[in-house]
Amino acid sequence: MEQADIIYLARMLRRRSGLLLGQPKTHAIESRLAPVMRRFGFKDVDALIRELRHGRDALARAVTEAMTTNESSFFRDRAAFERFRDAVLPALLMQRAATRRLRIWSAACAAGQEPYSIAMILHDRKLLAEGWTIDLIATDLNSEMIARAELGVYSHFEVQRGLPARSLAAHFNQAGGVWRINESLRRMVTFRQFNLLDSFGWLDDIDVVFCRNVLMYFDPKTKAHVLDKIGEVLAPDGYLLLGPVETSQGLSNDFAPTDATCGVHVKAGRALPRVAMG
Amino acid sequence: MKSCLVVDDSRVIRKVACRILLDLGFETSEAEDGGTALEACRRHMPDMILLDWCMPNMTGIEFLRALRRERDGERPIVVFCTTENDVAHITEALGAGANEYIMKPFDRAIIQAKLVEVGLA
Ligand SMILES: C[S@@+](CC[C@H](N)C(=O)[O-])C[C@H]1O[C@@H](n2cnc3c(N)ncnc32)[C@H](O)[C@@H]1O
Numbered sequence: 001m002e003q004a005d006i007i008y009l010a011r012m013l014r015r016r017s018g019l020l021l022g023q024p025k026t027h028a029i030e031s032r033l034a035p036v037m038r039r040f041g042f043k044d045v046d047a048l049i050r051e052l053r054h055g056r057d058a059l060a061r062a063v064t065e066a067m068t069t070n071e072s073s074f075f076r077d078r079a080a081f082e083r084f085r086d087a088v089l090p091a092l093l094m095q096r097a098a099t100r101r102l103r104i105w106s107a108a109c110a111a112g113q114e115p116y117s118i119a120m121i122l123h124d125r126k127l128l129a130e131g132w133t134i135d136l137i138a139t140d141l142n143s144e145m146i147a148r149a150e151l152g153v154y155s156h157f158e159v160q161r162g163l164p165a166r167s168l169a170a171h172f173n174q175a176g177g178v179w180r181i182n183e184s185l186r187r188m189v190t191f192r193q194f195n196l197l198d199s200f201g202w203l204d205d206i207d208v209v210f211c212r213n214v215l216m217y218f219d220p221k222t223k224a225h226v227l228d229k230i231g232e233v234l235a236p237d238g239y240l241l242l243g244p245v246e247t248s249q250g251l252s253n254d255f256a257p258t259d260a261t262c263g264v265h266v267k268a269g270r271a272l273p274r275v276a277m278g
Numbered sequence: 279m280k281s282c283l284v285v286d287d288s289r290v291i292r293k294v295a296c297r298i299l300l301d302l303g304f305e306t307s308e309a310e311d312g313g314t315a316l317e318a319c320r321r322h323m324p325d326m327i328l329l330d331w332c333m334p335n336m337t338g339i340e341f342l343r344a345l346r347r348e349r350d351g352e353r354p355i356v357v358f359c360t361t362e363n364d365v366a367h368i369t370e371a372l373g374a375g376a377n378e379y380i381m382k383p384f385d386r387a388i389i390q391a392k393l394v395e396v397g398l399a
Pocket of ligand 1: 076
């Protein structure tokens with residue numbers, strides 16, 4: 001690959017998905033793009049980039065998706081999910097006692113591990129049985145990930161990292177060596193392909209936004225912009241959960257972190273419900 | 279240093295598991311069947327037991343039930359490590375008093391994740 005092509009690709013990715021390419025090795029880029037090359041019938045990356053420069057949208061989309069990192073696991077960064085279960089959720093149930101309605105958004109859901117972890121917590125808390133209405137929306141830029149998440153099928157290795165055996169036995173079924181999430185949980189989640197750089201117009205009044213381990217790939221301006229948009233769709237007394245290496249500080253005045261480690265943020269100026277302080 | 283007894287009738291599996299556990303800071307010992315493992319536990323109750331299901335003479339479940347009746351036998355964290363990989367087996371193991379459950383094949387990442395689960399990481 002020529003230097004100019006790498007620069008072009010980096011600029012395109014940044015505009016389309018917010019991804020900061022950094023200083024990647026050519027072969028790292030080429031191996032990510034190999035499946036796209038095959039699918040679109042290019043003989044090498046140079047040919048692919050030439051076509052990209054002619055503005056073929058389906059190709060640009062496929063390249064952008066191929067360059068995402070989709071690493072995830074159930075209950076990733078365990079402490080954050082414990083904080084959600086033991087502090088955020090109890091507070092929220094009190095805050096929403098009148099409407100008995102919860103709206104939760106997993107904003108970069110990868111193959112579904114994050115929203116299904118949330119669904120397990122809500123299910124174990126028996127909220128549906130108690131008559132709560134739950135909207136659990138899960139989105140990701142990568143359409144292959146969304147398709148996988150909708151299937152809800154995970155490998156032997158994926159279900160053994162972060163997922164307690166008790167939860168595995170309670171919420172999954174094994175067939176042919178792979179594990180499928182139970183239908184009742186699968187039906188709790190609505191999946192949709194969505195780019196965080198696009199308009200949030202369709203979202204509103206969300207009680208909890210999980211936006212974890214995705215802002216870290218963006219440049220500061222993009223991070224700030226996405227945080228602003230989250231601020232607009234989050235309920236005034238809602239919660240934003242960021243990843244362990246992510247923060248709103250220095251990027252957005254809309255939010256205030258509630259603790260140093262678990263990534264739980266509330267809207268700035270809001271007194272934190274006592275029960276949510278953990 | 280935490281101690282772990284690896285109970286498996288396969289020498290290869292015992293070796294692989296011990297190497298990973300040693301690397302994760304455990305002191306390890308081995309037993310090739312349930313009877314030998316019980317004797318070892320009577321001499322010295324380990325902090326953790328990594329336990330195969332299918333073994334000659336005594337199954338993992340039978341060992342576990344016997345262990346829990348021993349003096350101090352409630353103390354060790356017991357993690358199954360077996361090729362049985364369905365909900366029924368996992369449920370049975372947890373019901374019999376196992377703390378966690380690993381399905382073979384396993385790797386270092388899985389063992390490490392399960393140690394976090396049982397609070398021994
Ligand atoms: C490292 S994964 C994190 C998944 C999960 N939230 C977690 O914490 O484990 C990052 C995800 O963000 C998605 N992503 C990257 N850029 C995005 C964008 N602009 N809009 C939506 N999702 C994006 C990727 O496709 C990937 O699945």
